[in-house]
Amino acid sequence: MSAEWRALHQADAEGPNDDGGPSGQASYGRVNPRGVDTTHGAILYLDGITVSFDGFKALSDLTLDIGVGELRCIIGPNGAGKTTMMDVITGKTRPTAGSAFFGQNIDLTTLNEAQIAHAGIGRKFQRPTVFEQHTVLENLELAMKTDKRVRPTLFSRLTSEQADRIAQTLALIRLTDEAYRVAGLLSHGQKQWLEIGMLLMQEPQLLLLDEPVAGMTDAETERTGELLHELRGHHSLMVVEHDMDFVSRIADGGKVTVLHEGAVLAEGTMAQVQADARVIEVYLGR
Amino acid sequence: MTHASEQRMNSASSRAGELYTAALRRPLFSPKAWIALTVVTMVLALLPLLNLVFPAGHTLHVSAYAVALLGKFMCYALAALALDLVWGYAGILSLGHGLFFALGGYAHGMYLMRAIGQDGVYQSNVPDFMVFLNWKDYPWYWAFTEHFWYAMLLVVLVPGGLAFLFGYFAFRSRIKGVYFSIITQALTFAAMLLFFRNDTGFGGNNGFTDFKRILGFDITAPGTRATLYWVTLAVLLGALVLARAVTQSKLGRVLTAVRDAESRVRFIGYEPLGFKLFVWTLSAVMCGIAGALYVPQVGIINPGEMSTENSIEMVIWVATGGRGTLIGPIIGAGTVNGLKTWFTSVFPEFWLYALGLIFVLVTLFLPQGIVGLARRWMTRRQERAI
Numbered sequence: 023m024s025a026e027w028r029a030l031h032q033a034d035a036e037g038p039n040d041d042g043g044p045s046g047q048a049s050y051g052r053v054n055p056r057g058v059d060t061t062h063g064a065i066l067y068l069d070g071i072t073v074s075f076d077g078f079k080a081l082s083d084l085t086l087d088i089g090v091g092e093l094r095c096i097i098g099p100n101g102a103g104k105t106t107m108m109d110v111i112t113g114k115t116r117p118t119a120g121s122a123f124f125g126q127n128i129d130l131t132t133l134n135e136a137q138i139a140h141a142g143i144g145r146k147f148q149r150p151t152v153f154e155q156h157t158v159l160e161n162l163e164l165a166m167k168t169d170k171r172v173r174p175t176l177f178s179r180l181t182s183e184q185a186d187r188i189a190q191t192l193a194l195i196r197l198t199d200e201a202y203r204v205a206g207l208l209s210h211g212q213k214q215w216l217e218i219g220m221l222l223m224q225e226p227q228l229l230l231l232d233e234p235v236a237g238m239t240d241a242e243t244e245r246t247g248e249l250l251h252e253l254r255g256h257h258s259l260m261v262v263e264h265d266m267d268f269v270s271r272i273a274d275g276g277k278v279t280v281l282h283e284g285a286v287l288a289e290g291t292m293a294q295v296q297a298d299a300r301v302i303e304v305y306l307g308r
Numbered sequence: 309m310t311h312a313s314e315q316r317m318n319s320a321s322s323r324a325g326e327l328y329t330a331a332l333r334r335p336l337f338s339p340k341a342w343i344a345l346t347v348v349t350m351v352l353a354l355l356p357l358l359n360l361v362f363p364a365g366h367t368l369h370v371s372a373y374a375v376a377l378l379g380k381f382m383c384y385a386l387a388a389l390a391l392d393l394v395w396g397y398a399g400i401l402s403l404g405h406g407l408f409f410a411l412g413g414y415a416h417g418m419y420l421m422r423a424i425g426q427d428g429v430y431q432s433n434v435p436d437f438m439v440f441l442n443w444k445d446y447p448w449y450w451a452f453t454e455h456f457w458y459a460m461l462l463v464v465l466v467p468g469g470l471a472f473l474f475g476y477f478a479f480r481s482r483i484k485g486v487y488f489s490i491i492t493q494a495l496t497f498a499a500m501l502l503f504f505r506n507d508t509g510f511g512g513n514n515g516f517t518d519f520k521r522i523l524g525f526d527i528t529a530p531g532t533r534a535t536l537y538w539v540t541l542a543v544l545l546g547a548l549v550l551a552r553a554v555t556q557s558k559l560g561r562v563l564t565a566v567r568d569a570e571s572r573v574r575f576i577g578y579e580p581l582g583f584k585l586f587v588w589t590l591s592a593v594m595c596g597i598a599g600a601l602y603v604p605q606v607g608i609i610n611p612g613e614m615s616t617e618n619s620i621e622m623v624i625w626v627a628t629g630g631r632g633t634l635i636g637p638i639i640g641a642g643t644v645n646g647l648k649t650w651f652t653s654v655f656p657e658f659w660l661y662a663l664g665l666i667f668v669l670v671t672l673f674l675p676q677g678i679v680g681l682a683r684r685w686m687t688r689r690q691e692r693a694i
Contacts, residue, residue, distance in 0.1 A: 151569060153565045
């Protein structure tokens with residue numbers, strides 16, 4: 023475990039901190055981000071999720087759970103329901119049937135996108151979306167978990183702990199040298215890392231990454247793999263990816279889930295999945 | 309990792325942290341900008357003195373006309389500064405800031421009308437236009453306007469309150485971009501029609517004029533005019549510092565983030581409504597104050613101030629000076645109005661064409677306005693120096 027990470031997570035060790043309570047407008051912070059009950063060892067439960075659009079079932083009876091600190095890779099051919107599943111988890115799409123729980127106690131199907139983000143689920147979309155006119159430093163500052171209402175923002179002064187957290191995140195995403203650069207000038211890969219950094223500044227319990235290495239150079243892909251390794255164990259991660267080499271590199275003996283036609287086709291280590299006859303037929307064999 | 313190296317790393321990161329804290333606590337102005345600001349303010353403050361001290365014909369004499377003109381330009385500059393706060397920083401293009409300007413002007417105008425007392429043409433207790441309408445008493449909404457402080461309260465509360473209400477519903481419904489601009493324009497137009505009516509009780513077509521005194525002082529006396537000029541200069545400077553403080557804060561960074569990617573801002577946990585409403589209302593109040601300072605200096609306020617052209621002209625001042633720079637709109641308001649004064653005396657019928665041309669040229673060749681041009685020159689000079 024790196025020093026950066028130990029320092030980053032000191033706040034967690036010291037128990038609930040002040041700004042864990044409602045932040046943002048009243049309709050938001052009703053869910054205490056510290057209030058996720060993970061006593062049963064799972065951060066996310068999807069049970070019998072079905073989503074149908076005009077009769078077409080994007081997800082049919084999908085059941086999946088992700089453990090605390092797990093790095094789970096999700097693979098599957100196009101149209102397997104990967105993105106719809108992420109939409110259900112982040113509140114963008116409501117399931118037609120089934121239940122989705124964050125920990126044991128937070129019912130995701132009753133919350134909106136902002137509430138889910140506040141509860142501690144961070145999502146990185148395929149296209150990097152950072153604030154291009156702001157510096158890297160300012161991007162991280164804006165994303166940082168704190169009281170985000172108008173008045174506290176107007177009089178906000180960075181505390182030394184917050185500055186340290188920014189410094190640690192910068193080191194983790196390897197953008198320390200670019201701290202004062204305008205984000206619009208970063209390379210594609212750097213923008214992706216910055217966005218991951220912005221998610222980390224929000225201290226999420228569960229990170230959803232949608233094709234994090236799409237469009238990256240080999241070196242950037244390599245670097246992203248290292249970054250995900252460093253996050254493993256500190257955050258629960260769900261990585262949806264097409265790039266099989268990348269998946270086998272980051273899965274590292276962990277569980278891989280194969281989706282097909284809106285349901286789980288196979289689950290197991292990369293080696294087990296690759297040996298599964300059905301998986302070979304629908305996905306790998308092609 | 310050993311304990312020692314871990315400690316070393318922590319202290320390294322906290323040193324970096326101090327740098328970041330410093331970088332995010334942006335100064336109001338750079339030392340150079342402070343000096344420039346002080347010099348310009350002092351020169352501007354000196355002009356009325358030159359008018360008062362030196363007799364006409366003296367080489368150092370500045371005409372009363374020039375002082376009055378500059379006083380008026382500073383009011384326009386304040387309005388442009390207010391518009392830049394919302395347009396340049398939050399990306400909200402208002403085509404209705406003339407309304408807030410006029411409302412501030414009318415609020416102050418009510419006091420000035422009552423200060424006329426019985427010195428009007430009809431020597432009545434009520435203003436001449438009310439005599440015309442056969443009104444014996446002031447309508448209810450004129451209550452207390454004989455008190456200067458109450459009128460000043462209205463100058464802040466009426467534009468601010470209207471902006472808050474309108475902004476709340478518009479921003480809550482997520483009305484953005486050109487739709488928002490059109491609605492502000494429609495609102496201003498509706499208000500103009502309302503103020504044109506005699507029954508509204510604000511002097512109809514003619515508005516308020518023939519002011520005699522302010523706080524007991526003769527409003528046309530050179531001393532009073534100089535004082536109004538200095539007050540305007542002080543308010544403009546104060547507004548610039550306040551606007552700068554807002555835009556340099558974290559809130560300013562949230563605003564520019566809203567301008568660039570609003571949905572992303574919402575996604576990282578800010579509710580844009582409150583931020584937009586804050587800057588929108590602040591801007592309207594500033595614009596109202598600009599109107600209130602304008603009326604005693606030009607001696608008239610009528611519904612023409614709410615016309616479409618006026619609000620659009622404000623946008624052109626901001627664009628010409630440089631959107632999102634605060635100082636740019638002040639320069640732009642001065643430049644465009646200086647040109648306007650010259651044009652309307654030399655080729656009055658061509659001014660609107662010239663204005664249109666300025667807007668086209670600025671849009672095509674100076675997207676960052678005059679300030680952007682100056683910045684480009686400075687970086688080029690620095691590069692050459694290296």
